[in-house]
Amino acid sequence: SAAPWIGHGFSSRIGGVSTGCYASLNLSFTRPDDPELVRQNYRIFARAMGFDTEAMVMDSFAHGTTVRRVGRADMGSGWSKEPLPSCDGLITDEPGVVLVTGHADCNAYYCCDAAHHAVGLAHAGWRGTLNRMGTRLVDAMREAFGSDPGELIVGISPSIGFECFEVGTDVADRFEAAFPGLPCRREGAPGKAYIDLWSVAACQFVEAGVRPGHINIAAVCTSCERERLYSHRRDHGETGGMAAYLTVL
Numbered sequence: 001s002a003a004p005w006i007g008h009g010f011s012s013r014i015g016g017v018s019t020g021c022y023a024s025l026n027l028s029f030t031r032p033d034d035p036e037l038v039r040q041n042y043r044i045f046a047r048a049m050g051f052d053t054e055a056m057v058m059d060s061f062a063h064g065t066t067v068r069r070v071g072r073a074d075m076g077s078g079w080s081k082e083p084l085p086s087c088d089g090l091i092t093d094e095p096g097v098v099l100v101t102g103h104a105d106c107n108a109y110y111c112c113d114a115a116h117h118a119v120g121l122a123h124a125g126w127r128g129t130l131n132r133m134g135t136r137l138v139d140a141m142r143e144a145f146g147s148d149p150g151e152l153i154v155g156i157s158p159s160i161g162f163e164c165f166e167v168g169t170d171v172a173d174r175f176e177a178a179f180p181g182l183p184c185r186r187e188g189a190p191g192k193a194y195i196d197l198w199s200v201a202a203c204q205f206v207e208a209g210v211r212p213g214h215i216n217i218a219a220v221c222t223s224c225e226r227e228r229l230y231s232h233r234r235d236h237g238e239t240g241g242m243a244a245y246l247t248v249l
Contacts, residue, residue: 001193002074002153003112003114003153003233005114005117005245005248005249006112006119006244006248006249007049007050007051007098007246007247008051008110008155008244008245008246008247008249009243009244009245010103010108010157010218010227010243010244010245011025011027011028011029011045011243011244012025012228012242013025013228013229013240013242014228015044015048015112016037016041016044016045016094017040017041017042017044018034018037018038018041018240019035019037021235021238021239021240022037022240023057023240024041024237025027025041025044025045025171025240025242026038026041026230026240026241027041027042027045027225027241027242027243028101028102028104028240028241028242030061030102030241031239031240031241033240039241041244042101042148043077043207044055045243046098048095049071049245051098051245051247052162053079053080053099053217054075054076054079054080054143055075055076055096055097055098055124055175055247056075056076056077056078056098056100056245057070057074057075057076057077057078057080057084057090057092057097057098057099057100058077058078058079058084058100058101059078059084059087059088059089059090059100059101059115059121059122059123060083060084060085060086060087061088061101061102061123062080062086062087062088063088063125063126063127063128064086064087064088064128064131065088065089065131065132065135065136066087066088066089066136067088067089067090067091067120067129067137067139067140068084068087068089068090068091068094069090069091069092069140069144069227070084070087070090070091070097070099070227071092071094071097072094072096072097073096073192074242075096075097075098078100078240079083084213087135088101088123088124089109089120089121089122089123089133089136089137089140090120090121090122090127090142090146091105091111091119091120091137091140092118092119092248093116093117093119093144093145093146093248094248095117095147095245095247095248095249096247097248098245098246099119099120099121099245099246099247099249100121100146100243100244100245101121101123101221101243101244102123102232102241102242102243103123103159103241103242103243103244104160104163104222104230104232104239104241104242105222105223105231105232105234106123106124106125106128106159106160107123107124107125107128107156107157107159107197107198107201108121108122108123108124108155108156108157108159108244109121109133109134109137109154109155109156109157109201109205110154110155110156110157110244110246111124111137111138111141111152111153111154111242112152112153112154112155112246113147113148113151113152114140114144114151114153115147115148115151115202116145116146116147117248118141118144118145118147118248119142119246119247119248120137120138120140120246121244121245121246122136122137123244124201126167126171126195126197126233129197129200129201129204130174130175130178131177132180132204132207133158133204134154134167134201134204134205134208135204135205135207135208138152138205138208138209139208140208144220145228147220148209149208149209149210150209150210150213152209152210152214153214154205154210154214154215154216155215155216155217155218156198156202156215156216156217156218157196157244158218158221158222158225158229159221159222160195160197160221160223160231160233161197161198161217161219161220161221161222161223161224162186162194162195162196162197162198162199162223163194163221163224164194164221164223164233164234165196165197165223165233166189166193166194167191167192167193167194167195168191168192168193169191169192169193171193171195172185172193172194175195179200181197181206183196183199183205184196184198184199184200185201187214188244188248198217198219201217202217204214222242226227230242
């Protein structure tokens with residue numbers, strides 16, 4: 001609402017045509033769902049959000065921290081054209097280009113620069129979060145568009161929450177080492193711990209220069225929202241996927 005010059009959203013699992021464990025608005029081509037049903041679901045989502053599917057530029061979902069600048073020449077990538085080279089982050093300042101990332105527990109990071117009418121969208125699972133995808137996104141926008149981190153508006157999408165994201169203590173140790181002093185860990189069963197991906201995400205954006213008051217966390221857990229959202233972990237991989245989108249209007 002603070003950026004009326006953008007279009008943005010995050011899908012639910014409701015309102016599509018997929019069936020079974022993918023019911024019903026599955027937007028993941030990496031799941032063994034019927035690809036034509038997934039394409040129909042994207043058309044439903046795009047129509048509801050008011051954009052053209054041919055304007056979409058999709059990330060290639062590599063669980064890394066590569067950010068790519070894209071434009072009108074890239075529209076259709078991952079949809080009607082070959083996927084982009086490996087990337088989990090996309091940035092653009094060209095109106096009408098619809099950035100799209102896929103999710104089923106992982107964060108979407110939305111980043112908006114009103115001064116340059118530029119946007120960035122990234123997929124960040126635990127690896128991307130640990131390796132500071134948020135920092136990479138801010139850095140990419142600063143380098144490409146001259147964005148001032150202190151003026152950026154950031155959103156963090158629904159994703160798996162602190163109470164549900166259990167990992168091995170080896171992974172938890174890595175988060176503690178990477179973000180010392182941040183209370184992002186709670187002990188679980190022997191050999192296990194829980195990690196707060198939302199606080200880690202916010203921390204890295206603040207480190208990158210984003211003002212805390214400019215960071216908006218949805219604070220909606222994909223694992224808890226069984227009726228509304230897919231969750232890869234909750235459903236042991238037998239589930240669909242959601243999508244985030246961001247565009248300059």
